[in-house]
Amino acid sequence: MRMIDIIEKKRDGYELTTEEIQFFIKGYTDGTIPDYQASALLMAIYFQGMNHRERKDLTMSMVHSGDQVDLSKIEGIKVDKHSTGGVGDTTTLVLGPLVASVGVPVAKMSGRGLGHTGGTIDKLESFPGFHVELTKDEFIQLVNEQKIAVVGQSGNLTPADKKLYALRDVTGTVNSIPLIASSIMSKKIAAGADCIVLDVKVGSGAFMKNVADAKELAETMVEIGNSVGRKTMAVISDMDQPLGFAIGNALEVKEAIATLKGTGPQDLTELCLTLGSQMVYLAKKAESVDEARQMLISAIQSGKALEKMKSFITSQGGDATCIDDLEKLPQAKYKIELPAKASGWIEKMMADKIGLAAMQLGAGRETKESKIDLAVGIVLNKKVGDPIEQGESILTIYSNSENIEEVKNLLYHSIKISHSKISPPPLIHEIIS
């Protein structure tokens, strides 16, 4: 088989065979196919697309390019949740303890963040002492005892995706639905869960800028998952403005604690209940999605969900007394308000730019090597659709430096105030199963 023939075939719009896709992934992973040929094929896929069978073959070839996690020693149906990425997305911190508290095993392999704020592990490290260095046996034992554990990424999962994603990043081929879908699904499948719940974001802070594209991506991923025996569902949710109020690591931890207490932001709470009820239903802990939702609401009201957060943090060495005494979490030196320059209604809060502002404060990494500041970030006092008076604070900046003119400017440019009434945008666009 020759790579040049595979490139020409896809360039001309033909379907690739299973063997051709496997040949490409294997050869690119082991280095026998060079970057320039892989780039040409990616560009051909970008323009010509792939049918369902090709997408499934591409996904499974990437799964088989490295190790697969074996979660079979964990009792029950393992459900994983994945978000396609957003700004101030605190859902994982809430959902883990929430669904674990009703008996769904959460075996979470997580990473550190790149970009606007840290990843789940960075956020959890706001609890002094919390660590994710667990052996495989400790991890499995913790999930069986606690129903939840978070471990750092280890082993050699989907090396083909790592190489391809880096190549796509510099060849203008990131934004292709078959390539994004196979990239995400290969990682989820290799991570070992039985069922997958996807949160596909749409809007200025997301890969997919409109609902039609987000829907196509969601349907493609659901189809891939279901066709390889992993029951998959997807929610399409808004990421035109940040989710919840908080953007920043310790600030998001506080927001997650409030949400588990039942006093969190309305949008974050609603999204967690929507995604969580799908997770509980797929794990067969409820007969219907509605019943699952009721179980989650009860777990919040009874305090069971918050108790689970405490025992989870304690079991991984963290100081859970922070949950009752939020002052013990990392605190920023300065709290600076951003006053509105006009009266009216909030029309836009661009998630991507606000994320960038949070990163400039130190909440996120510019490069993999950057150190992040867990205390800093932004808390929104208003959301799209809210009325505002001139001089009233739109948001509060938590900073360890007083010199933040640039950040303030960026924030002013990310917010638009309208003279006429604006209605709040829908949070959930569609549910796909």
Ligand code: URA
């Ligand atoms: N996230 C991924 O993991 N892969 C993509 O291709 C895009 C987003």
Ligand code: CA
């Ligand atoms: Ca948030």
